[in-house]
Amino acid sequence: MSVLQAAIYLRVSGRFQAGPDRFGLASQEHDARTYAARLGLQVARVYVDQITGVSSDRVQFQQLLQDAPAYSAVILGVQDRLARDVPLSYAMLGALQDAGLKVYSAGEGALDLEDDSSALGFGIRAVIADQERRRITKRMYGGMLAKVRSGRPARTINAFGWRDGQVDPEQAQWVRWIFERLESTGLTNVAYELAERGVLSPTGLPQWRRAQLVKMVHNPLYIGRYEFGRKGERVSTPVEAIVSEEQARRTQAMLRTRRKEQGRPGAKTAVLQLQGVVRCGECGRVVTTTPVRVRADGRQVAYYFCRATLRAEGATCDHRTYYRMDLLHDVAREGLQQLLSSPTLIQGAVEDLTLPEQQQRRVQADLERLDAQWERWKGALRIGAITPEELATERRRIDQARAALLVTPERPVIDVQAWRDRVGHAVASLPLNEALRAAGITVLVHTGGRVTFRIRA
Known part of the structure; x- marks a missing residue:
């Protein structure tokens, strides 16, 4: 007969409590392993979060929930390691039980919201832990105020400088x-x-x-x-x-x-008429500008360039041409007039809803996580932790999740005449960048200074 697998979940409030010279984690783990041995459980993995007891942003706890099918139980060193906030305590215990895990505390025994006496004890301890946290916080805050009043900073200053x-x-x-x-x-x-x-x-x-x-x-x-x-x-x-x-x-x-002065004549947004609406046609990143300089004749000069060419941005784009401000403005205006005169160009410029590369990578990562979940579910079946019927249910859920991720939206169709009327009015009454923004138009600058447009329908 195979031994049931269990996980241990530990938490400390910060990295300073998790160092090799600190004994909080070691003590929690020792108590949890001893308790697991008494129950005849084999500890397969220990999950550790270094975060305050009132924060729900816990990477290792979320990983534990994903891995839940491989375990029959999870063991805590003590209940307040789950959380020191009453609503969060209930939410986290509920999440573990919803994942099919039995939950134990080495200090308090079984934690079960379905059992009246266990739920009552859990609630009382959660309230006590929350009150203790509030008292500690109040004492620490009062101590820091007193420290500043005495002429010393509350914490070591490590701001820039x-x-x-x-x-x-x-x-x-x-x-x-x-x-x-x-x-x-x-x-x-x-x-x-x-x-x-x-x-x-x-x-x-x-x-x-x-x-x-x-x-x-x-x-x-x-x-x-x-x-x-x-x-x-x-x-x-x-x-x-x-x-x-x-x-x-x-x-x-x-x-x-x-x-x-933003938006007034002579302000930067008035001078740089494509600011905020122009992107690199080669890499899709933001196009920015050099500082605006005033020549001896009073003319203002600046250049647009792809921000991704900067060393600080990783220099990932090869589109290194600098485009003079006034010339690019003229090209954009001319291209916009051509766009407004052609229904074919308008419909062709409607934003393709194919996912950008960065979002495609996120989808691929989600697909890989679903594949990993499926492998864990199969592993749970092999050790007898779930039934074939439960495995089939999870297969359907994972297939539905995969299908949702792989849906490709169709390119939208717009009312060309209504769009032309609306944009024509905006161009006639607003500065160029405001008109483009109101119309949902992004200007794309390609190698050689060629300009195209993308319309968000």
Whole structure:
């Protein structure tokens, strides 16, 4: 007679509790293995999540649910390792039972929502765990407030420009550069310049986001004021400043001015008339621009280029031509007039609903997961964990899921005359980029400067 297979599920609140010098995981696993031996179960695998007890985003727990057909039971070290939040505790236990698993806790025994006494005990312990979590959180928060009031940061400062609580000279010079540069250059261009210079973002990635720059400019930490606390009870303490308050005020004022001027004549969105509606016809990635420069004669000049050619983006596209702003605008306008004059061109430009390459890869990954599930179900049948009838049910479910993933939508048909009237009115009354956006048109720039259009029906 084969021994029934079981899994162990463990959780600690973070990676600092999971190190080799910590005993939380080892203790949980020892208790769970001892309990499994008493029940005559063989532990096949241990699943470990390093996450707080109130978060449902658990990779290993989801993997356990996928692998559930291979096991007869799952064992916890103690119930509150499942969760320290009452609704989440019930949801997770229910998910395990719905997957066909018996659930045990080495500390409390069987956990079964179908059994009245077991469900009552489970609920009481869940409430106690939740109350304890709230008390711990409140004590920690109060302690951090007191720490800041005494003149020390609540946590070690590791924002961009700091390292282990001290100002990092190398990053600090880039902080000052960012504040100064934003006085004369827009957020997007500063983000590109940082990436081109090889400066890693606060998240350690080569690409900078506009939101990261805005957050930095408005963070009081950079002018020497550390703040902590919830809204209405924030406290602060002085720290070493990286930029002056005057510099921060100038930069913030410039950002506010640019925000107010968006869309007005002379603003970037008015000058770069294809901004936000143009993509590379070769790789499908975003087409961006160089900074707008003003010549001696007052003429504004900039160039469009494929963002995927940047080193910071991996330089994955070979479409490296830079297209002068005014020339590309003229080509796009001429092409749009040709499009509006031809019903055949309009219907041919309607977006093909074939999945893009990235989404195709996701579908392929989902298909592979379904194949892996089927193999696990067959394995469960071989060890006697399920019946042939149950296997047939799962086969039908998996086949239905595969069929849904493989459905290819048909290209939509639009009312050409109504579309032409609507777009013609938009082109006549709106700036070019706003008209294209309102009409659902994307401009595709191909090698050599050829322009085509894609219509989202």
